[in-house]
Amino acid sequence: MSSLQAGTEFVLRLPRFEGPLDLLLYLIEKNRLSIEELELCPIIDQYLEYINAVRRLNIELAAEFLDMASYLLWLKSSSLISINSGTEDSELVNPMAELKEMLAAYRGIKIAARNLNERQLLYRERFPKGRTPKVEADVSKMDIMAILKAIASIRERTKHYVVSIKRDRYHIREIMGRINSMLQKKKKVSLVEVAETRVKSEIIAIFLAALELSKASIVRLVQKSIYGTIYMVRRSESFTSQNKRDPLRYK
């Protein structure tokens, strides 16, 4: 086979080569040789010929092809030297062994890649189930300490009291107002009726508000039996005449 024919063939097949190692493997196979016989054959020359042919055609080559070309040139010259001088300098022998090792490793990967390609099932013969909306995850169970720590961190950052005595004072004032307006519509209101949320602190605040209103003689607290419903009954006289004491000013 003339070098020109070989060169032409290479140009046509260029895109198939993944890199210089791929090209070298191709040449070794084409010459029916083994990797072991790399240096015994015209492979290095063929490689260089191909590279030159391609460059003459102004086809852009990956830098790795050229790197390999100069490496092979160097290998060739150093092996000539080593043969001529007959030295056993390991540094001159090893590069060839290294290249053979690289070729063997790459060939393994090349075959493995081909094997993977044959194995691919999904998106070829079968398709996986498509993604559908996810079920929402549950909120993880937590200890109440997490809430306390959150309050502590707000306080640390803002110097604000999240749960302050002040807030309860306001709350009681507000609840006293709420009771007052309820008692304008009817004469009797149970403590439970006043509650909006039944939060413990609200219940306490309602109770305190009831006591406060009682103290101010605005309501009378009535409980018919132990554990029975506690009612606040409007005291008619005190309700109309605004007392000397503002019942809404809670201290």
Next chain:
Amino acid sequence: MYTRNVREIIEALIFSSDGALEIKDILKVLPGISENEVESMVNELNKIYDETGRSFMITRASNGYMFVSRDGYTQYIKALMPPFRLSRASLEVLAVIAYKGPCTKQDIDLIRGVDSSSSLKTLVHHELVNVIAGRPLRYVTSKKFLEVFGLNSLSELPDLDQFEELFGKA
């Protein structure tokens, strides 16, 4: 005309597509089939799933069809997923609502010194917080809040005094 039953082709198409598969895409693959035919075949498929006791079904969504799991299986599917963890910010908002609720977003922002919009949304989304209609909206903790924190009622929240003991004054 087709190498498989059209009904099962429709099933395979819905099965393999991400999210809802639009009817027009089904019709593109199966020329000659009408929208009504697609619909009745989907109904047939659902009947088969129902009769054979399958744990999934096809549902209509945004002009198309998709597979969803049946309700009874949700608890098991949830058990596969890592539970949702509340962020520190969300815990802060939750703490404010637990102790101060019902309160407005403004109340919460004032106490925390930062905007609480996104945390509030998260808490409402996960149903830890209920919204009381009105102007402005007010927020209270929910029954689920009690469940998550292992409380029987809000009255089991630690007292202020206890809180003082634990963290002292700022």
Next chain:
Amino acid sequence: MYTRNVREIIEALIFSSDGALEIKDILKVLPGISENEVESMVNELNKIYDETGRSFMITRASNGYMFVSRDGYTQYIKALMPPFRLSRASLEVLAVIAYKGPCTKQDIDLIRGVDSSSSLKTLVHHELVNVIAGRPLRYVTSKKFLEVFGLNSLSELPDLDQFEELFGKA
């Protein structure tokens, strides 16, 4: 013990997961059920799908189970979804990572004798390869890799030495 048939719970779990659901995750949700029981129930489910002419089935992958379409429907599904093909370069990079991973880009380049940047990007983009943070970055094959190539684990890949035997010396 469970509010639904265990078999259908298993079906719902596999159905709801993106990609393969590992057996250990199924066992976590269904304590008291053995791996063998799961397997035989999956076989039962596949029998039901077969008998009722369903277009999908459950298959094994990545130490678990996943739903896939049956072979006969490929042509129709392909009309909706472009088939997914890897270039030779990408397959080579994937092979290096599958056999030598976790490995760096430099390792891969060295074995292939060329730069592998663009193939690596493709593989990471398609989630066939995961990146392990660090300096330098290292690459490993993903769960999706096992699914796509129908493997339970990387150990099911033939040895590189076996290839030597199969194909002889070049």
